[in-house]
Amino acid sequence: MEAACRVTVVVLGTLAVLIHLVQAQDQQGFISLDCGLPAEELSSPYDEPSTGLRFSSDAAYIQSGQTGSIQPNRESQYLKPYRRLRYFPNGSRNCYNLNVEKGSKYLVRAFFVYENYDGLNIKPKFDLYLGPNLWSTIDFQEPEEDVRRVEMLHIPTSNSLQICLVKNGTTTPLISTLEIRPVKTTIYETVSGSLNLYLRTFFNKSDTYIRYPSDRYDRVWTSYSSYFRNEWIQIFTTLQVEVNNLENYYDPPNAALTSAATPTNSNLPLMINWTSSNVDNQYYFYTHFAEIQELQTNDTREFSIVWNGEVLRRQFIPPKFSAFSLYRSSPSTCEGGKCSLQLIRTNTSTLPPLINALEVYTVIHFSQSETNENDVVSVQNIKTSYRISKNSWQGDPCVPQQLMWEGLNCRITDKSTPPRITYLNLSSSGLTGTIADYIQNLTQLETLDLSNNNLTGEVPEFLGNMKSLVFINLSRNDLSGLIPQALLRKGLLDPQGNPRLCLSDSCLPPKSKPFPVAIVASLASVAIILVVLVLAFVLKKKKRSILGALQRPPSISSAVNVTNANPPVSPIQMNKKRFTYSEVINMTNNFQRVVGEGGFGIVYHGTLNVYEQVAVKLLSQSSTQGYKQFKAEVDLLMRVHHTNLVNLVGYCKEGDKLALIYEYVPNGDLRHHLSGKGGRSIINWGIRLRIALEAALGLEYLHIGCIPAMVHRDVKTTNILLDEQFKARLADFGLSRSFPVGGESHVSTMIAGTPGYLDPQYYRTSRLTEKSDVYSFGIVLLEMITNQPVIDQSREKSHITQWVEFELISGDIRTIMDPNLQGDYDSHSVWRVLELAMSCTNPSSTKRPSMSQVVVELNECLASENSRRNMRRGRMESHSPAKVSMLIDTGMFPVAR
Numbered sequence: 001m002e003a004a005c006r007v008t009v010v011v012l013g014t015l016a017v018l019i020h021l022v023q024a025q026d027q028q029g030f031i032s033l034d035c036g037l038p039a040e041e042l043s044s045p046y047d048e049p050s051t052g053l054r055f056s057s058d059a060a061y062i063q064s065g066q067t068g069s070i071q072p073n074r075e076s077q078y079l080k081p082y083r084r085l086r087y088f089p090n091g092s093r094n095c096y097n098l099n100v101e102k103g104s105k106y107l108v109r110a111f112f113v114y115e116n117y118d119g120l121n122i123k124p125k126f127d128l129y130l131g132p133n134l135w136s137t138i139d140f141q142e143p144e145e146d147v148r149r150v151e152m153l154h155i156p157t158s159n160s161l162q163i164c165l166v167k168n169g170t171t172t173p174l175i176s177t178l179e180i181r182p183v184k185t186t187i188y189e190t191v192s193g194s195l196n197l198y199l200r201t202f203f204n205k206s207d208t209y210i211r212y213p214s215d216r217y218d219r220v221w222t223s224y225s226s227y228f229r230n231e232w233i234q235i236f237t238t239l240q241v242e243v244n245n246l247e248n249y250y251d252p253p254n255a256a257l258t259s260a261a262t263p264t265n266s267n268l269p270l271m272i273n274w275t276s277s278n279v280d281n282q283y284y285f286y287t288h289f290a291e292i293q294e295l296q297t298n299d300t301r302e303f304s305i306v307w308n309g310e311v312l313r314r315q316f317i318p319p320k321f322s323a324f325s326l327y328r329s330s331p332s333t334c335e336g337g338k339c340s341l342q343l344i345r346t347n348t349s350t351l352p353p354l355i356n357a358l359e360v361y362t363v364i365h366f367s368q369s370e371t372n373e374n375d376v377v378s379v380q381n382i383k384t385s386y387r388i389s390k391n392s393w394q395g396d397p398c399v400p401q402q403l404m405w406e407g408l409n410c411r412i413t414d415k416s417t418p419p420r421i422t423y424l425n426l427s428s429s430g431l432t433g434t435i436a437d438y439i440q441n442l443t444q445l446e447t448l449d450l451s452n453n454n455l456t457g458e459v460p461e462f463l464g465n466m467k468s469l470v471f472i473n474l475s476r477n478d479l480s481g482l483i484p485q486a487l488l489r490k491g492l493l494d495p496q497g498n499p500r501l502c503l504s505d506s507c508l509p510p511k512s513k514p515f516p517v518a519i520v521a522s523l524a525s526v527a528i529i530l531v532v533l534v535l536a537f538v539l540k541k542k543k544r545s546i547l548g549a550l551q552r553p554p555s556i557s558s559a560v561n562v563t564n565a566n567p568p569v570s571p572i573q574m575n576k577k578r579f580t581y582s583e584v585i586n587m588t589n590n591f592q593r594v595v596g597e598g599g600f601g602i603v604y605h606g607t608l609n610v611y612e613q614v615a616v617k618l619l620s621q622s623s624t625q626g627y628k629q630f631k632a633e634v635d636l637l638m639r640v641h642h643t644n645l646v647n648l649v650g651y652c653k654e655g656d657k658l659a660l661i662y663e664y665v666p667n668g669d670l671r672h673h674l675s676g677k678g679g680r681s682i683i684n685w686g687i688r689l690r691i692a693l694e695a696a697l698g699l700e701y702l703h704i705g706c707i708p709a710m711v712h713r714d715v716k717t718t719n720i721l722l723d724e725q726f727k728a729r730l731a732d733f734g735l736s737r738s739f740p741v742g743g744e745s746h747v748s749t750m751i752a753g754t755p756g757y758l759d760p761q762y763y764r765t766s767r768l769t770e771k772s773d774v775y776s777f778g779i780v781l782l783e784m785i786t787n788q789p790v791i792d793q794s795r796e797k798s799h800i801t802q803w804v805e806f807e808l809i810s811g812d813i814r815t816i817m818d819p820n821l822q823g824d825y826d827s828h829s830v831w832r833v834l835e836l837a838m839s840c841t842n843p844s845s846t847k848r849p850s851m852s853q854v855v856v857e858l859n860e861c862l863a864s865e866n867s868r869r870n871m872r873r874g875r876m877e878s879h880s881p882a883k884v885s886m887l888i889d890t891g892m893f894p895v896a897r
Contacts, residue, residue, distance in 0.1 A: 029182035030218070031098060033058040035175045036067035036084035048080055051212050055081050058178065062086070064094045064391055068174075070115035082113045082147075087174040088165055092863060093129070093403045095164040095395040096178060102159045105188070107181040107217060109151040110163065112174060114140050124171035127870060129164040130154065132399035133366035134870065136196075137168070151197040151220070152364065153188045158373045164395045166403070168867040181218045187249045188284070188361070191330055195284060195361035202256035202357040205234050215253040221357065232261045232270070235354065237292040243323045250325040252288045256357040257323055260292055266352035270343040281362045282331035283339065288357040289318040289326065295351070303353035306342040308334055315346055318354065331363050371398040371410065372418040378441035379408075379421060385436045388429065397421060401690070402862050409643055409697070411444065414725070420444040422643060425705075427473070428452040435460050435474075446641050447705065449473040451497075459483050459493075459501070470641040471705070474498065577650035581657045588616050596669075600630070605664065613664035614649055619657075630658050633733045640706055644698030646721060646731040665729050667722035670780075674717065674787045676820070685825035686865045687726055688784045689833070693858040694728035695720050699777060700851040702730075703770045711737050711768055715776035716757045717783050737768060756790035756799065761845050771845035777854065778840025785834055787818035801841050804834075826868040829861040836861075 030053070037044055037057040045056035065086040069075075075083045088094040100106060108130075114123060123140035128150060136150045161180070165173035188195055202210065204223040212218035241257040263270045291301060305313040305326060318324060334340075343353035370376070379397050382388070390406055398410035398419035409423030421442050427449045434457035439448065446468050455477040463472060464486025472487070476497035483503055487493045495501050585591070587606035596603035601620035608614050619630055637648035652659040667673070670691060676682045683691070695715075702710040712733065719732045753762075757779050759772035779790055782800050790800050797803040807815045813830055814823075836857050842848050849857070 027054060029180075030054070031178070031180035032056065032081070033061060033096075033178040034081045034084060035086040035177055036069070038067065046080070050079060053212055053218070055177070058086060058096065061096045061098060061178075062094065063389070063394065064088060064091060068117045070113060070117045071119075074115045078113065078115075081177045082111060085113060085117060085174050085176045087117070087172050088167075089172050091167075091391040091394070093164050093166045093392070093395050094173070095129075095162050098161040098163070098178075098180060100156050100159060100161045100180065101182075102156055103185075105153060105155050105183045105185045106161070107151065107179075107183050107219065108154050108161070108163070109149065109179040109181075109220075110175060111177045111179075112138055112140075112148040113176040114146045114174065116146075117174070118172075122171060124173060125169060125871075126171065126173035127166040127168045129162075129166055129395070129400075130366060131162045131164075131370050132368045132396040135364070137870070138173075149220075153183060153195040153197075153361070155185070155194070158370060158376070160376070162395050168870055179218070183217050184249060188286075189329070190284065190363065193282075193363040193365040196364040198283070198360040198362050200357075200359045202259065203232075203234065203261035203355060204236070204259040210253050210255045214255045216251065219253075221253065221256050231264055233264050235260050235262060235293055237321075239292075239321060241290045241292065241321050241323060250286060250288070250327075252323055252325065252357050257288065257290045258292060260290070260354040260356045262352045262354045267345070268352075269345065270353045270355060272341040272355075272358065274339050276334070276337045276339070279335075279337040280333065281337070282333055284328060284331055284361045284363070285341065286325055286327040286359040287341075287355060288359075289316075289324045289354070290322060290356050291318040291320045291354075292356070293351075295320075299350050300348065301351040301354065302346045302349040304344045304346060306340075306344060308332065308340055315348075323356075367415045368399050369416055369418045371396050372420050372444075375419075375421045375442055375444070378438050379405075379424075381438040381441075382424075382436050385438060386426070386429070386431045386433070388426075400866075402859070402866050409447075411643060412725075412727075422468075423447045425449040426453070431455055433457075435463075435479075437462070439463075440466060444468050447471045447701075449705065450477065451475045453477050455479060457481075459487065459495075461486065463487055463493075464489075473705075579650050579652045579659075579661060581652055581654040581659075584616060584618070584652045584657075584659050584661075587614065587661075591618070606661070608649070608661075612649075613666070615662045615664045617660040617662065619659065630660070633660060637733060640702065640710070642698055642701040642705070644694045644728055644730060645701070646729045662731075665721035665723050665731075667724060667726060669718045670720040670722060670728070670784075671717035673722065674783060674818070682820045683726065685821055685830070686862070686869055689829065689858065689862045689865055691720065691722065691726065691728045692781060692784060692833070693855065693862055695730060695780070696777065696851055696855045696858055698728070698730040699773055700855050703773070703851050709770065711770055712773050712776075713737060713768070714753050714757070715773050715780060716754050717780055720780070759845070760843055769845060770851070771848045774840050774848045774851060774854065775845070777851070778837045778848075781833060781837035781840065785818065785830065785837065786816050787820060788816075801838070804838070826865045829864040829868075832857065832861050832864075 032053050032055045034044075034055040035058045037055070037059075039057040039059035041057065045054050047054050065088045067084065067086055069084050070078065070082075110128065123146075125137065125139045125141050127137050128135045130152075135152070138148050138150070140146065140148065163178060165175060167173060200219060200221055201224050202221045206223055208223055210221040215221065236259040238258070241254050243251055243254065243257070261270065285307070287305065295301070300317070302315050302317050304311055305316055307328070310332075312328065313326060316326075341358075343355060345352055376397060383393055392403075392406040395403065397405045397408055398412060398421065401412060404410065407425040407427075407429075408421055410419040411422050412419045422444055424439070424442065424445060424447070428451070431450065431453035433455065435450065435455060437460070439445070440460075440462040443466070445466060448463075448469060448471070451473045452475070455474070457479065458481035459474065459479055461484045463469065464484045472493050474493065474495055478500070479495075479498040480500035481502065483493060483495060483501060488503065579587075584606075587608055588604040589606075591602075591604050593605040594602055595605045595615060601618045604616045604618065606614045606616045634648070634651060637645075641647070646665065647663040649661045649663060651661060673683050699712060699715065702712055712730065714732055715730075719730060721729045721731050723729060753776070757776040759775040761775075762768055762772045779800060782788075782804055783790065786800065786804065788800055788803065791798055792800075792803075795803055797806045804816055813827055813834070816834075817823075817825070817830065836849070836854065840848055840854065
């Protein structure tokens with residue numbers, strides 16, 4: 001990613017002379033934000049005197065940040081919009097949300113002026129994102145200037161443009177102005193991608209710049225005076241240079257065309273060279289020519305235009321006092337990062353070549369698709385409706401994944417597919433009012449948690465009509481009225497804690513009628529009798545339904561726990577597809593390919609509907625686990641649905657033939673990727689952190705998202721599967737148990753699990769709690785850090801927790817780190833994960849964190865590691881302007897001297 005452009009200092013007085021001020025043209029579609037300008041200030045909006053541009057406060061476009069001003073002794077050197085700024089000490093990502101027109105082309109520009117506004121003299125470095133994609137790294141820590149600029153030409157894919165400042169370290173992001181300008185879609189066309197400004201210059205000795213109103217698009221053109229020493233001379237005219245908009249859509253400003261550069265030695269070519277450290281840069285360039293000299297009868301000016309050795313135009317003659325723009329319609333790279341534009345005089349020419357103005361852009365690809373636009377609009381409306389002020393609810397809701405909104409989860413398949421919101425948790429968010437209608441527009445929502453709020457009114461019918469929903473938690477609100485029958489039929493709803501919510505019409509208050517007092521009194525006793533009868537009838541009916549439920553699969557709101565109750569063999573009924581044994585044989589091609597094996601039996605690869613890959617877990621006749629764990633796994637997977645839990649496709653129960661059919665997770669289990677066995681790749685530290693976070697999210701869902709809560713009981717690296725994108729899926733729920741919420745704090749069970757991962761407190765007492773999973777997860781974290789066996793009798797300290805403690809006596813993290821990582825990790829994040837793992841494996845369960853706390857800590861560690869990688873990538877990709885032989889000091893500038 002190219003670094004932000006650096007700034008040329010400009011004399012304000014000279015600017016006023018050379019900018020050729022004219023009547024302010026139409027600024028329709030312009031957005032000019034003075035960042036940090038108070039909205040209530042009397043001068044907002046205001047017209048900047050030198051340009052006539054109308055600036056307004058940015059307060060309406062962003063919900064966070066604090067305002068400040070540059071040092072008073074520096075204010076006189078800057079135009080008004082650049083004296084203030086908005087800075088962001090809080091939150092990882094802070095975003096501007098701007099309304100644009102989808103499919104239109106815009107010039108997007110931002111200025112950043114530091115000038116020690118905070119008195120700390122700590123120059124910041126941070127990232128700038130366009131929606132979910134990195135645009136540029138703003139780095140004040142190199143070169144001396146205190147001004148940075150970024151600019152691009154971009155076509156939005158939605159009606160909202162989000163410009164986000166993202167922390168990539170400890171310093172505080174800031175911004176001075178944000179400027180959006182509509183541009184014709186027929187100019188600056190690309191094969192793909194957007195155009196990031198590399199340079200835009202006109203050839204004049206004066207130290208100045210041109211922008212609006214001379215340039216109707218408000219492009220900023222900088223002069224480059226220092227090159228006019230020996231190599232070039234300047235020619236100029238006081239006459240008007242014609243720009244025919246019908247022929248030249250690029251419409252370069254007249255002020256940029258009335259001067260030009262020619263080589264001092266008329267026999268030599270005019271050469272413009274630069275070097276970029278990013279050898280993969282793809283360039284588009286636009287040259288602007290006009291003959292601005294009155295030629296003698298026998299004089300001719302003719303030259304060839306050569307780009308990196310390729311002749312683009314032979315025998316080119318610039319038109320007299322008329323603009324001509326020449327450009328390539330496809331991008332090109334420069335061999336070794338060395339770029340060369342040459343204007344070579346032909347043999348028949350009597351005059352040397354000239355050039356008036358030049359623009360160069362690099363292609364920037366924003367590969368990550370924004371979240372589905374309907375989902376974004378819906379969740380934004382939910383945010384507005386409930387006045388949610390969470391700082392993390394800025395920018396794209398789903399991507400980048402490390403900045404996903406708090407309380408959301410999304411289905412992210414690949415970069416080209418817009419993510420979809422599948423999980424919305426607004427529990428304990430202080431919500432008031434009714435259940436927002438906007439929720440129904442989240443058409444891929446699978447889990448909705450609105451518990452522990454102050455919601456009132458009825459449960460809306462639309463919840464029962466949302467096909468994707470598999471779990472709804474509305475408990476502990478103040479909802480009233482009748483629960484929609486569609487929800488009752490699906491069994492999705494957890495309504496507890498809403499005393500005024502009714503399962504049937506019988507509990508609704510009767511409509512008031514004006515009975516005479518005497519009649520009411522005489523019927524009182526009859527009413528009491530009727531109430532008693534109705535209650536008896538309801539209780540009897542409820543008893544029947546409970547008994548019936550024991551013959552049916554448990555729903556989300558059911559508290560039935562098959563494995564805890566140790567029931568006799570009971571039939572399995574489910575909504576998932578039931579397959580015959582012959583269908584199982586066909587889908588596995590007669591059990592041809594084995595992909596795994598466990599206590600339950602062998603797992604085979606299969607294919608459904610030609611394209612859908614599945615994994616078929618077949619019960620072995622010799623299995624010691626058998627039907628009990630088969631049914632336990634079915635019951636759990638019928639009640640839960642989460643992006644980080646393996647998905648059950650269907651089952652087979654035909655006599656003694658039992659099989660479970662899952663989605664196929666192609667990258668196998670985490671253990672193989674840590675060890676590199678079976679030709680598996682060895683995953684880096686960043687991916688390990690993301691896998692750990694996703695596995696933790698799956699466990700968190702089991703612990704707090706399920707009613708009743710669940711304990712997995714067999715968390716280990718071989719039960720963490722990885723899909724084609726290395727997204728983690730928890731698997732193997734045969735040992736899982738329901739866990740009471742409220743009331744009891746544990747459940748007693750027979751000891752089960754995998755040696756080494758077993759919670760020692762559970763092993764001693766048989767008392768199972770969710771902290772048993774936390775212990776096992778801590779062991780998984782230690783495996784991911786060290787790539788050591790959990791139990792190794794050949795070690796002096798056989799258990800991994802003891803070995804890590806012993807090795808760390810030296811205080812050197814490198815003694816335990818997986819050598820396969822080759823030192824490529826952020827030691828700060830490693831130490832934090834190690835401390836977290838040791839906390840999880842504390843012998844006392846009360847001293848272990850909850851899975852929610854684990855998720856928060858891993859999120860921060862992942863952000864730290866991603867920041868390190870982004871910084872390193874930025875250093876590798878940023879170009880070095882020092883080698884540019886002509887200009888590449890491309891800023892406009894807000895400053896005056």
